[in-house]
Amino acid sequence: MSIQSIVTPGDKICVEEEFIPQTLTYAENGDVRALVVGKPVFDIINRRVYVKPLKNIEMPKSGDIVIGVVEQMRDEIAIIRFIGYDANRTFKHTFRGVLHISQASNTRIQNLYEVIRLGDIVRVKILNNYIPYLVTMKDAKLGVIEAFCSRCGAPLYRDRSKDVLRCRVCGNIESRKIAPDYAYILHK
Numbered sequence: 001m002s003i004q005s006i007v008t009p010g011d012k013i014c015v016e017e018e019f020i021p022q023t024l025t026y027a028e029n030g031d032v033r034a035l036v037v038g039k040p041v042f043d044i045i046n047r048r049v050y051v052k053p054l055k056n057i058e059m060p061k062s063g064d065i066v067i068g069v070v071e072q073m074r075d076e077i078a079i080i081r082f083i084g085y086d087a088n089r090t091f092k093h094t095f096r097g098v099l100h101i102s103q104a105s106n107t108r109i110q111n112l113y114e115v116i117r118l119g120d121i122v123r124v125k126i127l128n129n130y131i132p133y134l135v136t137m138k139d140a141k142l143g144v145i146e147a148f149c150s151r152c153g154a155p156l157y158r159d160r161s162k163d164v165l166r167c168r169v170c171g172n173i174e175s176r177k178i179a180p181d182y183a184y185i186l187h188k
């Protein structure tokens with residue numbers, strides 16, 4: 001059983017064999033998960049678990065522009081873990097958004113790897129008011145704001161003349177959908 005003080009929607013609380021899911025939880029493939037942001041409460045005697053919702057939780061909403069990290073990705077879909085609205089306004093709880101290839105770029109791409117990579121810091125816009133959150137990176141001001149070399153892990157610098165990113169350590173050149181305020185600029 002995982003010991004968590006706070007759960008957010010979709011978080012695994014325990015397995016069904018341990019506790020019977022009750023209020024504000026649901027069962028999925030044998031796991032008990034939270035439906036809302038709250039505190040899991042375990043009734044040991046009756047082997048039941050429920051979630052006591054937390055009030056005044058700041059939930060991201062449709063239209064919000066947030067900073068996140070590319071946590072998982074495949075050719076057509078990526079999971080972005082939201083960090084916050086900016087460095088001074090971070091989320092206290094973990095929320096994630098799904099970026100589909102159709103929302104990743106205004107130009108036609110074959111593969112998400114053309115515009116983002118695992119570990120990139122991105123600015124995205126939230127498209128809905130419920131979980132799972134869907135996000136877009138299409139607007140001009142959205143995109144990757146910080147990226148690291150796929151070969152050596154060093155920060156990638158923006159080469160303004162070619163609109164690509166370059167590693168100053170190993171010379172690797174990579175493509176992204178670069179946000180206008182990308183962190184590292186190559187000054188020559």
Ligand SMILES: [Zn+2]
Binds near residue numbers: 149151168171172
């Ligand atoms: Zn490198």
